[in-house]
Amino acid sequence: MTETVGAVRQGVGESARRPDAALKVTGEFAYASDLWLDGMVWGATLRSPHASAWIRSIDVGPALRIPGVHAVLTHEDVPGEKFYGLEHKDQPVLAIDQVRYQGEPVALVAADHPETARRAAAAVVVEYEVRPAVTDPRQAAGDPGAPRVQPGGNVVRRQPVVRGETFTAEVVVRGEYTVGMQDQAFLGPESGLAVPSEDGGVDLYIATQWLHVDRDQLAPCLGLPPEKVRLTLSGVGGAFGAREDLSMQAHACMLALRLNRPVKIVYGREESFFGHVHRHPAVLRYEHGATRDGRLVYVKADILLDGGAYCSSSPAVVGNAASLGVGPYEVPNVRVVATGVYTNNPPCGAMRGFGAVQACYAYESQMDRLAAACGLSPVEVRVRNAVSQGSRLITGQVIDSPAPLAEMLRTLEEMPMPGPTGGDLRELPGGVSQTTRGESVRRGVGYGVGIKNICFSEGFDDYSTARVRAELVGGEPHVTVHTAAAEVGQGLVTVQAQIARTELGVDAVTVATADTAVGSAGSSSASRQSYVTGGAVKAACEAVRERFQGLPAREALEKFGPIEETREYRHRPTFPMDPVTGQGDSHTQLALCVHRAVVDVDTELGLVKVVELAAVQDVGRIMNPQALEGQIHGGSAQGLGLALMEEIQVRDGRVLNASFTDYLMPTILDMPPMRLRILEYPDPAAPYGLRGAGEPPTLSSTPAIAAAVRDATGLPLTRVPVRPEDIALR
Known part of the structure; x- marks a missing residue:
């Protein structure tokens, strides 16, 4: 492999400024909801009010009679295949003969004005025959007489992990834990603009995470070849x-093709809660056995994940929960079973750290129980069982890159503690609304450890494509990087430019808008883009540099003219878990993060204030220090939300709090100061030695905060989010 060019401004390792930063801060950044074309009309969706019902009839006549309405479509108007799905095609474009969750799309309307479209959608008359809904995942998984949510049964995937034969120990701790349904709660709602093209195809400008898989699901439903469905990231x-x-991708395209004019759809906040998947709620039963000095002998776990009405990414979530189900600890004997089920609850799928988050809360709660039973500190029990390079996961996979967990824990333990709260009411739980003056406030400290797989797993053909062009513009070298990788706020555009500057020694770099005109880059998920798309950009830049023939960029381009190269990058192969034993090298890379939380709890009012979060994370190689710190802060904030406030309330399949008034999220007033220690132990198999960093903080912050609240209250608190009544009404 060729060596990189010498130091260059704004290259790898620097806090390069994000090109979108100022625009977002000033409100000038163009989001998908800002898209506009002359002559466009607005689309709206009619959604089911029921969690489970047969559709007996649909009358679109009243909607069509409203002035300004151009079209009303139902499942009969789907021009191609009627079903799509991320892993299995089980989800109808529009409901056909039944609805399986509240909010399922039933009909589409296009009108001159968005309010007209919404009124027309409400005017469509649908006759439903309501039927009993399956809303208890335990019933769905274990009751043979339960109604089938999907024709193939209610179990999406059941994945055991079996290892060893010894399941007796000197110390045994057991617990059952519950994780609520968390929402991704992004600020920009679903939105896009579909534009019919002269070749009979459609151009879709869309806010998404995965351009090519969107296209591959859309094209069959639209009855078009993939090359006639072109997606551009907005x-x-x-x-x-x-x-x-x-x-709304298929819906906007259907309307645009029917009317032969641009169609824009933008969800409101309430509709957004029904229009996307959520984090799987979970019930987790664990039993840990150990020696008296706290060394693990065995772990048994039964993990049940509620996938809701459709498959989405539930199989992968189950795989993560199973393979990472005991955490980054050496355990010779394991009996883990992870099961994902269909219910008539809202569909669940990917959310930051999926599968690993739910398991982490449970196994870390168990490690605290084990520490107490053995008379050890929470840190010491974790250090005694910590994995390191050369350890095996419960799937038998060897950790073949640095895993400095014991060092991370000791570093965290030695970090300074925050001082006592002063007399200022604003520093107390509840802030200035505090009514007790803090007489019942108690401080607690808790620790959490998380392990997360990086990149896609279990044999998925995970790769990315990059096209790099170097040329003279105005007599100066300029580089254009083109990938289909979605910038979703994580700073990927900045990192791609940093790599190009570093590899080619050229300051002027433009990252082209992501679209399907270049090969797939996969999804902006699984903390994979810096690894895989970064690897593709690096490889394409190296190919361009080789054609410089040792000359500086300007001289090479003057001599040879523009140079363009396209490269794919694939990481090392992974393999499916054995369906019976769960054994197999299923993951590409593993990342660790540890948190310490300090909280003040008003035990009388049930209020919690997180005083400080401290985190230690190994990232292999820091690509952009400022962006990395932002990722750790952001992941920790989402973990805090799951620990203390974020939950979609679902009763009998109905969502009760589909608004930011009632769905509570951390604000800047809830996020405490953070102390960070970032370690760099390069992974020799990864580009630059980097390790994906966006998801691991989300895992370990939740159990750390929950543990700190337990420490302050002395209560078991086996459910997150912890609610005021869980504390105050005891």
Whole structure:
């Protein structure tokens, strides 16, 4: 492999300025919801009010009679295949004979004005025959007499992990834990603009995470070949997994093709809650056995994940929960079973850290119980069982790159603690609304450890493509990088430019808008883009540099003219888990993060204030220090939300809090100061030795905060989010 060019401004390792930063801060950035074309009309969706019902009739006449309405479409108007899906094609473009969750799309309307479109959608008359809904995942998984949500049964995937034969120990701790349904809660709602083209195809400008898989699902439903369905990434206002699945893509394209004019669809906040998948709620039963000095002998776990009405990415979520189900600890004997089920609850799929987040809360709660039972500190019990390079996961996979978990824990333990709260009411739980003056406030400290797989797993053909062009512009070298990788706010555009500057020694770099005119880059998920798309950009730049023939960029381009190269990058292969034993090298790379949380809890009012979060994370190689710190802060904030406030409330299959008034999220007032220690132990198999960093903080912050609240209250608190009544009404 060739050596990189010498130091260059804004290259790898520097806090290069994001090109979108100022625009986003000033409100000038163009998001997908800002798209506009003359002559466009607006689309709206009619959604089911029921969690489970037969559709007996649909009357579109009243909607069509409203002035300004151009079209009303139902499943009969789908021009191609009627079903799509991320992993299995089980989801109808529009409901056919039944609805399986509240909010399922039933009909589409196009009108001159968005309010007209919404009124017309409400005017469509649908006759439903409501039927009993399956909303308890335990019933769906274990009751043979439960109604089938999907024709093939209610189990999406069941994945055991079996290892060893010893399941007795001197110390045994057991627990059952519950994780609520968290929403990605991005600020930019689902939105896009579909434009019919002269060749009979369609151009879709869309906020998404995965351009090519969107296209591959869309084209069959539209009855078009893939080359006639062209997607261009528009400004994305956050994603966190929810934009991996289709939302309004097929609907906008259907209307545009029917009317032969541009159609724009933008969801409101309430509709957004129904228009995308959520984090799987989970029930997790664990049993840990250990020696008296706290060394693990065995772990048993039963992990049940509620996937809702359709498959989405549930199989992969189950795989992650199973393979990472005991955490980054050496355990010789394991009996883990992870099961994902269909219910009539809202569909669940990808959310930051999927599968690993739910398991992490449970196994870390168990490690605290084990520490107490053995008379050890929470840090010491984790250090004694910590994996390191050369250790085996419960799947038998060897950790073949640095895993400095014990060092990370000791570093975290030695970091300074925050001082006591002063007399200022604003520093107390509840802030200035505090009514007790803090007499019942208690401080607690908790620790959390998480392990997350990086890149796609279990044999998925995970790769990315990059096209790099070097040329003279105005007599100066200029580089254009073109990939289909979705910038969803994580800073990927900046990292691609940093790599090109570093490899080619050229300051002027433009990252072209992502679209399907270049090969696939996969999804902006699984903390994979810096690894895989970064690797593709690096490889394409190296190919360009080889054609410089040792000359500086300007001289080479003067001599040879423009140079363009396209390269694919694939990481080392992975393999499916054995369906019976769960054994197999299923993951590409593993990342570790550890958190310490300090909280103040008003035990009388049930209020919690997170005083400080401290984190230590190994990232292999820091690509952009400022962006990396932002990722750790952001992931920790989402973990805090899951620990203390974020939950979609679902009763009998109905969502009760589909608004930012009632769905509570951390604000800047809830996020505490953070202390960070970032370690660099390069992974020799990864580009630059980097390790994906976006998801691991989301795992370990949740159990750390929950543990700190337990420490302050003495309560078991086996469910997240922890609610005020869980504390105050005891």
